[in-house]
């Protein structure tokens with residue numbers, strides 16, 4: 001025995017020894033904390049991962065990091081000037097114009113005419129779109145829109161048209177600004193399909209100038225999708241844009257803002273799931289209470305001996321609270337390690353469910369630390385009652401003959 | 403001093419108006435039949451329990467007036483205990499057990515030296531780093547004696563210290579206690595069934611039905627008022 005062992009806090013040493021000499025109880029208590037933490041991590045990976053995956057896809061396919069629209073339905077400023085204005089900013093990766101409408105599409109296949117109404121149709125700029133959006137990557141067969149008469153059909157649209165394939169010819173009807181039907185013939189150049197269906201699976205994509213033509217909206221644009229190389233600057237860029245065009249009726253939203261509107265329900269769902277996680281933590285706290293009560297009951301006589309040789313109530317209290325701290329610290333460590341292991345696994349394997357969209361897994365360190373600290377504190381709180389009970393044991397317990 | 407357990411029909415007058423005083427350095431045996439009140443008396447003197455009536459003075463302090471914290475400190479530095487069973491904390495080593503009263507007192511000065519000296523004196527120099535539940539009953543009682551002495555208490559109290567041992571080991575423990583008492587001029591109050599093992603002692607107090615009598619019963623009886 002050395003200098004250190006004598007002077008190290010004897011209550012801590014006793015707490016540690018009592019705990020480590022009862023391996024079963026220690027493992028049980030640590031496991032309880034671990035599972036509580038693991039549940040929270042798994043919930044987070046799955047549900048926050050799903051949420052972030054949807055936000056990621058909305059951003060990649062539709063809204064960019066910033067979406068610019070107009071108070072009126074259409075922007076009449078030249079798309080080149082808006083795009084150039086944005087692309088001068090170092091944070092901006094690319095900007096691209098888009099125009100949306102609704103179409104009626106029909107196709108004759110094997111002598112049978114199939115017509116589908118109310119198909120969302122999006123006009124894109126082939127050169128810019130592939131830089132600001134990843135929709136082109138969802139084209140499973142064929143290629144993205146490249147010519148004035150090429151059309152990319154969402155996989156569901158293609159299916160509903162009786163199995164449209166690359167090379168097929170379709171007729172598209174759009175109502176122009178004067179209320180007149182405009183019909184054009186397109187060649188299917190690609191079929192778009194995205195895991196999770198957040199992409200253009202239910203949409204048809206054509207060249208923006210063709211759609212402008214059909215809608216009689218030359219030079220007009222529905223929205224601009226802005227992709228940043230540093231998404232954290234979205235708010236800054238947006239504010240700068242709005243300040244720079246005070247006289248236009250532009251609207252601009254960051255992806256956080258636009259996703260928040262679309263996914264508010266999902267968010268409250270996540271809050272519910274988190275509640276369940278915290279209930280899990282509470283039940284591990286109860287497990288600790290039970291296990292520690294057993295420890296205290298098993299040490300009745302020894303507590304009496306400690307009291308008889310002069311340990312105060314406070315000393316006994318501290319010994320058992322130290323035990324709570326040890327359980328909490330080990331549990332928080334093991335639980336966090338297990339949670340991080342699961343998170344790492346989910347991220348590396350690009351985890352998804354039923355081949356649906358791959359989860360957007362992230363390490364939320366603030367939440368990870370908060371979870372670990374919460375369960376540590378909870379373990380200490382859980383040890384308060386057993387510790388208090390231990391202080392109520394009388395010194396005469398030392399005299400018990402059995 | 404009196405101690406009454408329970409109430410009403412279940413009331414037991416375990417000690418009934420017991421009065422006596424013990425001088426520093428005396429080796430006192432407390433004897434009596436089972437259930438006579440010996441342990442109760444020792445608990446009172448050891449401040450493990452409080453008397454129902456009366457007062458207990460130790461080194462001139464009226465201990466019945468002390469609060470729980472003060473009593474704990476008092477037990478820690480004025481009293482040493484040796485019990486019949488499991489005196490030691492099984493999670494600690496023998497040496498750590500002996501050191502414990504010092505650590506509770508937070509007077510670590512030369513604690514390890516003192517502990518080793520005492521462990522030498524009780525013949526446990528080769529056992530001190532063993533865990534307390536890995537030594538024999540006789541060795542545990544030796545360790546308990548060492549622990550009882552580490553804070554140089556005013557009184558060492560022992561309740562049936564040999565009650566759990568074979569007669570050869572008992573003999574050795576008794577001799578050890580008597581030797582330590584003499585060497586250190588240490589007050590011992592020992593409750594025992596083994597009157598004969600102790601041979602000559604300074605004083606014997608016999609308890610009978612909650613009353614205390616001076617000397618061995620039945621031969622020489624002097625009632626303590």
Ligand SMILES: Nc1ncnc2c1ncn2[C@@H]1O[C@H](COP(=O)(O)OP(=O)(O)OP(=O)(O)O)[C@@H](O)[C@H]1O
Nearest residue numbers: 407408414416434435436437438439440441442443
């Ligand atoms: N906690 C208690 N509650 C109620 N009665 C008690 C309690 N402790 C002791 N008694 C009673 O008080 C009396 C004295 O008990 P005590 O333990 O002092 O006897 P003892 O002389 O030590 O006996 P033994 O030699 O068997 O140890 C007995 O009648 C016992 O039943």
Ligand SMILES: [Mg+2]
Nearest residue numbers: 440441442561
């Ligand atoms: Mg007894």
